[in-house]
Amino acid sequence: MQLKKITCIVGILTILLELSTSAEGIGAQNEPAIHKQDQSKQVTVVSIPSLSFLELRSEQLAKLPHFRQVTEKGGVGAMNIRTANRGMRDVYLSLGAGEPSVGIADVQAFAAKESWRGASILDVRKRYVGENTGEVSPRSEADLLIVPDIVRLQHLNRKLNYGPGLLGSLLKEYGIHRSVIGNSDWSKRTSIDEDKTRRYSPMMLMDSDGFVDSGFIGNEIMTSAVDRPYGVATAYAQLLELGGKSEKPNLQLIELADLNRLYLDKAHYSEARFDELKGQILKEMDEWLGQRIARMTDRESIWIFSPEVHSEAAKSKAYLSPLLHYTVDSQAGILVSDSTRRPGVVTAADFTSTLIDEFNIPLPSGLNGIPLSTTREVNALAGLEKELSSMQTIYRSRPLLLYPFVTCEMVVLLASLLYVLWMKKKAADSLRAEEWKGGAMPGRKIVHMFLYSLLVAPVVMLLLGLWVLPLTNALGIEGAILWMIVLFIAGCLLCSVLLAKWPLSSGMIWLAYGTAGVLMVDVCTGSHAMKYSLLGYDPMIGARYYGIGNEYMGVLIGALVLAVTAALQRRHDAVRPTLRGSGLGAVTARAAAPIACFLLVTGCLAAPSLGANAGGALSAAVAFGVAGVHCFAGDRWRELRLGRGAALLTVLLALGFGALWLLNSADSPAAAARESHVGRAFHALRAGQLDQIGHLIERKLRMNVHLLRASVWSKVLITSLFVMAVLVLRPRGRLRVWQSKNPYWMYGFSANMIGAIAALLLNDSGIVAAATMIIFVAVPMLLLRLQELEAEIETGILISSSNKAVSQP
Known part of the structure; x- marks a missing residue:
């Protein structure tokens, strides 16, 4: 009899499980009124893999005046980028989906004009998807960035609310141009070293068909440098030229991967040489950032984040990624989110929702993230660092x-x-x-x-x-x-x-x-x-x-x-x-x-x-x-x-x-x-x-x-x-x-x-x-x-x- 009672109790609680679970964990945002699109809005997202708060300490920022300018005059936050595999490919894909997603190491993005293992990228795409390649941007196919193996990502993440490409699909629907510049390749790509290709950043802005309107993710944004990790470095002059303004509302993702390459190749360097190269790489990034900020108008904003922290930060359990926001009229403050109710601590889903909200696009119901805001606070970075410690x-x-x-x-x-x-x-x-x-x-x-x-x-x-x-x-x-x-x-x-x-x-x-x-x-x-x-x-x-x-x-x-x-x-x-x-x-x-x-x-x-x-x-x-x-x-x-x-x-x-x-x-x-x-x-x-x-x-x-x-x-x-x-x-x-x-x-x-x-x-x-x-x-x-x-x-x-x-x- 006691067993029957317990069985009945468990059965009733199981039936009513839906009442509780439906009330905990699903995010649904009230859809705001649709506003007229700002035709001059330009948003730049700068991704710096392997950047952590260790590089934003006061003694380091003293050598990086433009990073210091962003942290002192902009919004500062720490973003949770934890994913199943703790890798950048998962983070980029998760930011594009608005919720935690799982990437695949050999599923990457390519320019439409490139080839992969003897076949053109467009042919590879047609091989997997068929002749119907989806609706593409009015630009020519040569400008497209393509994830040819998009089907594998969709299968692996089939239980998500919206799936890979949510952010890109929304931007595309509302006429926002999407572009990606930069890569994390370990060499200038040739037909004999394709294993060194690491093209994950476009997955953040791709639509559900695996397309990004335009971009430069190949050899054109890299330069040979025998004294740098893997013999390559970012061509910052070319990067600045290619990252020009668009004639229409634009969200541009720029990936600066030199720091990431250095940490991945760290075992080959002496401590003194490693510190020397790290300082040089950070200085180059800072100079490029200063030039980019100098060109900004009052209709532009820049976001800086890291899709993964480096090994030293991970070893000290500093897993939260820096998230910085800067506009020409921004004031010092700390980023806040109702998702965490903890000043300075935000989620990756919040960042996705914020990018959508930047263009006054209604947030889809079921999206967990809440757009970020900035609370004015003097010396916000120092306070945040104490909190993180x-x-x-x-x-x-x-x-x-x-x-x-x-x-x-x-x-x-x-x-x-x-x-x-x-x-x-x-x-x-x-x-x-x-x-x-x-x-x-x-x-x-x-x-x-x-x-x-x-x-x-x-x-x-x-x-x-x-x-x-x-x-x-x-x-x-x-x-x-x-x-x-x-x-x-x-x-x-x-x-x-x-x-x-x-x-x-x-x-x-x-x-x-x-x-x-x-x-x-x-x-x-x-x-x-x-x-x-x-x-x-x-x-x-x-x-x-x-x-x-x-x-x-x-x-x-x-x-x-x-x-x-x-x-x-x-x-x-x-x-x-x-x-x-x-x-x-x-x-x-x-x-x-x-x-x-x-x-x-x-x-x-x-x-x-x-x-x-x-x-x-x-x-x-x-x-x-x-x-x-x-x-x-x-x-x-x-x-x-x-x-x-x-x-x-x-x-x-x-x-x-x-x-x-x-x-x-x-x-x-x-x-x-x-x-x-x-x-x-x-x-x-x-x-x-x-x-x-x-x-x-x-x-x-x-x-x-x-x-x-x-x-x-x-x-x-x-x-x-x-x-x-x-x-x-x-x-x-x-x-x-x-x-x-x-x-x-x-x-x-x-x-x-x-x-x-x-x-x-x-x-x-x-x-x-x-x-x-x-x-x-x-x-x-x-x-x-x-x-x-x-x-x-x-x-x-x-x-x-x-x-x-x-x-x-």
């Missing part, structure tokens, strides 16, 4: 602190379980041999301390986030990491020792309410601690930029359920008979505060300006609803039979979804103040974009399956479930004893268990939320069993595995 500190700390801690969680859980089993066996053997000595269990305080440390660790990690920025600024990244490890260990041990001195119920109440309270205060005051917490955001990989992530979502729900039920259990133990109602009408004043807390946290998770976690709001509705019904609705509802349980879950999820709709719909004041990805998803739902929702559900399920296999959190979840199973099954009947003796503990445990199942199914990384939530079941269970075993040992009466009493003679 803090992000690097957190990113580099995770493998040194978080991952060992997660492993420690599993070890402590299993070791504590073995301790319980060993102590019980040892005491039982002593009783049978009539050698009973009684007394306290040896090592009990140490076990308690380690178990409490698992529960206090999340809030300690959160509070450490307040120290990351000052520690990094004062001690540097390495020093900050060392001090974070020391403070984390000291904080966990100190809190654990203090909590272990309290009775179990009191310790759980203080710990759980304190954890939930600190989390809520931080979220409601701007998430300053969560931004730098090891369990918080991860801008380096784009996991989350604002709101409550799945790690702390699980902690918040699990802690609050535990706090409420522990408080009720303490009251239950202090007052007889137990405080039980007789029905739904028995909800009295004592239930008002817990229910208010449940509603407040659920609303916080659903609100676009606070938690902004749709799956979390639905998981909270389930966990809090089950806990509230068990604790306050009377005896009839405590035994949730199959039909009643299914009805309850359906109602709770419907209420959760209703809260999301009210707080994130277009008419909501909360959504009007700051729309989140959840709110944009409701626009997509109202637009009937069910195909996108289907793709999203599939992606989320794949993510959970992947994490179940690869993530260390899945091992924590499995370990916790194993420990809980042993505790309730050995000895037999233990569950019934606990349900009778500790009803509110059990209500909390079951509510968190059901909430963990909901979190697992309703989030794309639900395995993480389920693992952090289930800790608030496994650890209290172990502590409860230790307390019970200690009482049994002190009285000399043990319950054996056969459910018979073994007593002191």
Whole structure:
């Protein structure tokens, strides 16, 4: 019967999975009114592969006056360019598609007049696509740039909302001329060295047929230079001449690849020679940039970015790419995006949307990116560099602190379980041999301390986030990491020792309410601690930029359920008979505060300006609803039979979804103040974009399956479930004893268990939320069993595995 109940619960949650997943992750932008095209608008995008923030430090910019001019008078940002393969071909393709895409190494672009392996590019194109080559620009075919193998890219990225070429197709539709100049080739191309061709930049501006209106990506923009990497260098004079103004609105992409070639060929140079060449290459780029800026008019703008950072930056975990914006009348500032809500940090999809918005083209619904804006800020680059250093500190700390801690969680859980089993066996053997000595269990305080440390660790990690920025600024990244490890260990041990001195119920109440309270205060005051917490955001990989992530979502729900039920259990133990109602009408004043807390946290998770976690709001509705019904609705509802349980879950999820709709719909004041990805998803739902929702559900399920296999959190979840199973099954009947003796503990445990199942199914990384939530079941269970075993040992009466009493003679 229990198996049937669980099967029904899982089935209902799976059916309603679409409600959550459709509200988290799909971006939909309201289509603005179509404006008349500015016939003089010229946008230049300069791509510098291997450029990083290491080249934009103050001592380096002192030698690069024109780069300094752009950073001091323009907008400065750090763009997340993370893709599956961390390569420039993926980044160019992703920028063109408006979402993460996957490129292929041997799928590149060529001029129509070029040949490939003995055949002309036009013939290769016809070979793969047929005679119908699509509608091309009015210019002659000789001016075209072509990706002849476009079909392979389309097949590989067939599950995207729009697919490769979205940006180019929109520009083409609205009459914007597209051109690309430059390449990353390793030599001047001839018929015998085609393997050194690297022509990926046109994929950013190609249309869905694989065409770019015009460009120069061959030998004409390169010059032979025996003293340079691979014997070639960019012909900057030719580049400046070819990059002239167009007679119509134009978006031009210019790739400067000398720095990239140098880093790829770095192993062949001495350190002194490498530094000399790097300085020379950067100086040449700076001189060209100065000449290009001098020709600008007030209808032009320049964007500078890097499609990949170099190896040294990657080694130091400086993965975010510089993004600079400059116009003749621009003012110093920092780039901001509502996609991240973090000044200076933007996404690649935001950059795509911004380029579309530059020409007043309506953004297509379903596009995740939001056009960037600039907030005035003096010395913006220096402030951004400090922020990036803090992000690097957190990113580099995770493998040194978080991952060992997660492993420690599993070890402590299993070791504590073995301790319980060993102590019980040892005491039982002593009783049978009539050698009973009684007394306290040896090592009990140490076990308690380690178990409490698992529960206090999340809030300690959160509070450490307040120290990351000052520690990094004062001690540097390495020093900050060392001090974070020391403070984390000291904080966990100190809190654990203090909590272990309290009775179990009191310790759980203080710990759980304190954890939930600190989390809520931080979220409601701007998430300053969560931004730098090891369990918080991860801008380096784009996991989350604002709101409550799945790690702390699980902690918040699990802690609050535990706090409420522990408080009720303490009251239950202090007052007889137990405080039980007789029905739904028995909800009295004592239930008002817990229910208010449940509603407040659920609303916080659903609100676009606070938690902004749709799956979390639905998981909270389930966990809090089950806990509230068990604790306050009377005896009839405590035994949730199959039909009643299914009805309850359906109602709770419907209420959760209703809260999301009210707080994130277009008419909501909360959504009007700051729309989140959840709110944009409701626009997509109202637009009937069910195909996108289907793709999203599939992606989320794949993510959970992947994490179940690869993530260390899945091992924590499995370990916790194993420990809980042993505790309730050995000895037999233990569950019934606990349900009778500790009803509110059990209500909390079951509510968190059901909430963990909901979190697992309703989030794309639900395995993480389920693992952090289930800790608030496994650890209290172990502590409860230790307390019970200690009482049994002190009285000399043990319950054996056969459910018979073994007593002191």
